[in-house]
Amino acid sequence: MNKQKVLNLLGLATRARKIISGEDLTIxxxxxxxxxxxxxxxxxxxxxxxxxxxxxxxxxVPVFDCYTAEELTNAIGKxxxxxxxxxxxxxxxxxxxxxx
Numbered sequence: 426m427n428k429q430k431v432l433n434l435l436g437l438a439t440r441a442r443k444i445i446s447g448e449d450l451t452i453x454x455x456x457x458x459x460x461x462x463x464x465x466x467x468x469x470x471x472x473x474x475x476x477x478x479x480x481x482x483x484x485x486v487p488v489f490d491c492y493t494a495e496e497l498t499n500a501i502g503k504x505x506x507x508x509x510x511x512x513x514x515x516x517x518x519x520x521x522x523x524x525x
Contacts, residue, residue, distance in 0.1 A: 428492070431522045434515060435464070435500040435508070443512035446501060448473055451509040455480045460509035461516030462487050466494035469506040477507055489523050 438444045445454045454460040465477050467490045474490065481488040498504045510516040 427522050428496075431519055432492070432496060432500040434519055434522070435497070435510075436502075438510060438512060438515040439501045441512070441515075443510065443515050444501065445509040445511060446503060446505040446507065448477065448507045451507045452477065452480050454509045454511065455484050455486050458484065459511050460486055461513055462489070462510040462519055464488075464492060464497060464508045464510070464519075465490040466492060466497055466506040468493050473506060487520055489519075491523060 435444070445451055445460065451460060451463060455463065463477060463481050463486055465474060465488055478488055494506050497506070497508055501508065510519060
């Protein structure tokens, strides 16, 4: 898995306005089938992790928790624990890079 490539891609997606960040907004995006992939901070609280993972599994959205909050924050320039990727292209590329 190429961590830095994914973080760079996340920065690009942010500039292209193809992400949604923050727990509540991301969960809304999952519910409305807009989120293609969700990135969850590995150091997010237990409740946040459970809530997001449960939503993702119910709505069949891939979720990855291989990044810390700090890494996600640096990638998008905002302190966030949960990030949803809205664009299919970015989402499939990120999934590809993480899954190897």
